[in-house]
Amino acid sequence: MFDRIDHVGIAVEAIDPALALYEASFEMKLVHRETVEEQGVEAVLLDLGENHIELLQPLDAESPVGRFLARNGPGMHHIAYQVSDIESELERLRAAGIELIDQQPRIGIRGSRVAFAHPKYTGGVLTELVQPAEDH
């Protein structure tokens, strides 16, 4: 089972002006900033209770988030559910007929283990599973 919403990933043109909204106006606490080369993004995490908001700025126009922005403009990019045993959750989804983008978990932001399901199998919603690192 999924424990909670881990985060909603939001595509932005530039992180710093977006922080004026999420950190200053929405009063969420900025807790992490990282360049995730493999995903082609600069990303920040903001705390919101046990949930997070993840802001994603593409490193270049040809990255997945760069292409998303060109097609849709800024906005919600994906939803991530927090799990405590990502391998068994992925196995369960596969058995339910949901095609996965990542067959095996890979390292995501802040040392988490993550995997994405294919949005064609999740009602058009890009869906991620996240097992946080033990210290988060």
Next chain:
Amino acid sequence: MFDRIDHVGIAVEAIDPALALYEASFEMKLVHRETVEEQGVEAVLLDLGENHIELLQPLDAESPVGRFLARNGPGMHHIAYQVSDIESELERLRAAGIELIDQQPRIGIRGSRVAFAHPKYTGGVLTELVQPAEDH
């Protein structure tokens, strides 16, 4: 301040097949179903820890969610933050220069009090504040 993500609203063509994903495969608990005439939707809430997923099926093609589906296809429609004093939060957002769609809270799903901010002021993300009814 915002307490947590209350829910992510997801636009679907039809709720029942979407429940095969969210209730059966994702194992979220269906806790509420309601026709919200004012918003032109049939909606369900599924529990996920202290968060929810809200599935939205338009009552007709000319409703806001109907137009969203025609433009974008099914997918994430809005994010809602849970607050405990919606009037003061709306006042705070107004003071921060964020234009509101709803100047005053109105009744939302399951007796909650809700208000939307204008996505032009929230980075393209349709953003809702929700103060749950006292028994939820």
